[in-house]
Amino acid sequence: MTHSQETIGFVGVGLMGHGMARNLVEKGYPLTVIAHRNRAPVEDLLGRGATEAQSLEELASRSSIVFLCLTGSPEVEAAVAAMKPGLKRGSVIVDCSTSDPTSTARIAEDLAGIGVDFADAPLSRTPKEAWEGALDCMVGAKDEVFRRIEPVIGAWAGKIVHIGGIGDGHRMKLLNNFISLGYAALYSEALSLSRKVGIAPETFDKVIRGGRMDCGFYQTFMACTLEGNRASHKFTLANAYKDIRYVESMANAATVATTMTSAVKNSFASAVAQGGNGPEDYLPHLADFIARANGID
Template sequence: MQAVTESIGFVGLGLMGHGIAKNLLERGYPLTVYGRRNRQPVDDLVGRGAKEVKTVAELAPNATIVFLCLTDSAAVQSVVDELKGGLRKDTIIVDCSTSDPTVTVRLAEELAKSGVQYCDAPLGGTPAQAETGELSVMAGATEEIFARLHPVFATWAKKIVRVGNVGDGHRMKLINNFLSLGYGALYAEALAITRKAGLTVEQFDSVIRGSRMDCGFYQTFMGYALEGNRDSHKFTLSNAYKDTRYLESMANAAGSPTFLASAVKNYYGMAVAMGGSGPEDYVPHLPDYAMRVGGGSV
């Protein structure tokens, strides 16, 4: 087992962050955490040996690596602003959020002036995989920084890929989420058509499951439609809408067409506008909104 030489700070102990932080603790990394509203994951980690601080600024001097697992780029910017004054030279900020790559690159350039390093390391997987240490990570960093982070990532990730330099991880994550959230929009519309055409969800699933169109995303997505399990795939509709907006913006800046990407974005925007903006309104609930557009329910 490799000797632990890093001290970890962590901000963003939500659905994914708690599992990552727990695995870091279990592998012997000293952990300092900051939490605002949701006390349950913070209390759990403190009970496992983490140290809690009352402000983000207090976290900075205690860490050689600071993980951020936040909602969006605005939240990342806010936390980085609070950290800036206390960060030591050669500290690495690791942004595991799904963020706007242009903001990522700008923050990295600003922090580099004071010797602070940056890595965008968005995640692939589910909260359950975060708990078991089986996430995937797509990192944007120099080869040197990636080599330093690799053993830390290995405590909670099963697949670790250096995509390229800073910003490339977030660019790839947006493309990854376009595919997965595109599946979600496709499944939602297909299920709405299925029901309105007089077929059942069970008939639909009996053909798709086990076919070439089956996949892990399909299986967790269908947990709600088939079994009524609202927690089968815990990724919020509001986060999906945010990610697809970021993807569309990135494509526009690159001069790439967004015929499908904009349609997918609008699907999630529709659901959020119709009331699916809460913390427990998840992607598998999208068929409910697709049905309501034409009248009816899943």
Template sequence: MTAAKEKIGFVGTGLMGHGMAKNIVEKGYPLTVTAHRNRAPVEDLVARGATEAASLADLARGSSIVFLCLTGSPEVAAAVAALKPGLARGTVVVDCSTSDPTVTLRLAAELAEIGVDFADAPLSRTPKEAWEGTLDCMVGATPEIFARIQPVIATWAAKIVHIGGIGDGHKMKLLNNFLSLGYAALYSEALALSRKVGIPVAEFDKVIRGGRMDCGFYQTFMGYALEGNREAHRFTIGNAYKDMRYVEAMANAATMATPMASAVKNSFALAMATGGSGPADFVPHLSDFVARANGVG
């Protein structure tokens, strides 16, 4: 089947998925979506030309490639189970979630038994880049499946790296998130200590911004810490905590000590345990939880 004839199903039109799906349909691919908790993104996508399916099985029946953009492995496994009755041989399921690589490999094996291919294509950056079609994507797939799905991924990603085989995309995504969430934990502790010793956030930022320690993640993080923009980086503390648990699980399976990863995970566990589990509690807000734990008002 040529890329031009692919029919795309998209499951998970949340913060990231809405923009991704918008780019797929606007760049010429037939798109089928289904609603879950929030109908607004689905109604927007239908207005742009997408079709709404009544169920995941119906979505699968009308799709040659199905993208999943969900919270984590439990949700992905549940979605795959619901899709299965409608999946035809030759369909490709692409998991763009940040998932546990061991679950990825298990699902791929289960789908292979019914002639369905699987790829993992997790992404990096924020909902802003999802809307603009400039996300980063790291793909785990066979060369043949990568060649088939790459043109569709290119509708919403500007940087696409074929990491290796099935599961390798999710492994790389966990490494990527370990680094970014490690930055968040470092920034939060440094900002709390800065305030504790009498250096205002604005003065802290004057030294770091534009220097060797500056980076894109620092700038979005400081969009909240310095400017008060609560939506500067719309990735929840709950998802960050989940991702760091997956990092630890991957390291445990590899028999590797992870003092740094465990410390980062515990920073987010602290926030989760002290009220940071809401849908509007985003990663830059970690700085508040660390500050309060250290008596910084």
């Protein structure tokens, strides 16, 4: 099968998936999607030329490559189980979620028994880059599977790195998120301490911005604090908490002490326990929860 003959299924057209799917259909790939809770992205994609499946089994039967962009491993496992009767031998499922590598390996082994390949291709960056087709993607896949899916991933990714075998993409994604979520916890606590000792966020930012501690993540995070842009980084605290638990689990399995991981996890656990588990409780809002815990408005 040539790349030009691939038919694409997409499960999970949410904050990230909508932009990814839009790039696939607008760059000429036949695309089948399925609705979940929110029909608005599906209607938009249908207007661009996609078709809608009424079940995951139907979506699988129409697709040579299926992309999953879901919350985590339980949702991925459920979706794969529902698709399994419709999957064609020789097709590929590509999991773009941030998932547990142990689950990834188990799913891949199960699908190999019916002649279906599995790859993990988690993402980095934000919904803005998803819409622009400029996401970063780290891929765990057999070499021949990577060669097949790389040009399709290229429809929505600007940077693609083949990390290694199945599960290695998810392992690298967890390392990536450990660093980014660690930044979020550090920024949040630093901002609280800054306020407590009488240094305004604007003054704090004048020192950090443009210096060696500045980065793109810092800028989207601080847009909430400085500009009041509550949607500057649309990644939920609940998802962040899930991801850092996966990091801790991976470290436990590898017999690595989790001094920093557990400290970051506890920052997010506290925020979620205080009610920061809604669909619009985003990553930069962690600073609010840490501030309140320290008696700061």
